[in-house]
Amino acid sequence: MQKKRSYSELVQRYRHAADSIGASLTTIGEFQTPSGSYEIHQMRLVCGDGRQRVCISTGMHGNEPAGPEALIEGLAELGRRRDELNADFLIYPCDNPTGYELDLRENWAGLDLNREFAREGQADEIAIVESSLAGKCFDLTYDLHEDYEMRGMYLYERARDGGPPAAESMIAALRAAGYPVHEGDIIDGRPASGGIILPSGRPPEEDGRFAAGLPKALYMWREGSRHLITTESPGLLPLGERVEMQMVCFNVMLDTLARGCFLPKEADSDTQKDTR
């Protein structure tokens, strides 16, 4: 298979971005493929006393490059705004290195890694990522994705106790900046309104679509994360525009953290132990 991008170059760019803001970048595991071995990385940045626990992930689907590109800009933004943020960021910059290189949704072996969580015999990449998440839960789980069929952006949001809503503010900021929002009543087979997929009433881990294995966000929900946001930038638009749209949402996410919107409630602190 023909490589379209270089994972090692991407990691170099992440390393440079992490160094310049004082974030750590560590290798959490290595896996083998017929064309060689690959490492998976994690970044960490603690701002203030780190009371809002945030997990940011991207690069799960290799044909969605706006996520990793936006994250590089996002790291610079984190560095600029660190004094106003009271948050502990754990960042997964690329969970699917071979998909990234091959410009494939799946990994080198044809597996959709976002259906490999909480599953026997899971892909090596996800065994590494899942074990690194053991015992951790988050106040906010933020995943950057793309939808290659779309011309407008949409978001998925699920909050354990009904709030604080952030997706509506992201959509409003996109509209204010003149970017297109996907207006369908059904997105990806689920009811939607104003560019936001509405969660169904049942727990997501009971959704039959994921009987074989869970997506990362739903795995983290099952493990106790309080709030999920997934951004889906429209793959039919030029890459530069998609990165800008991701950044509009990323900045709104930072705004909500700066306001302390995801601070854990005192009552939760005993039940949400984090061994990180």
Ligand SMILES: [Zn+2]
């Ligand atoms: Zn995706």
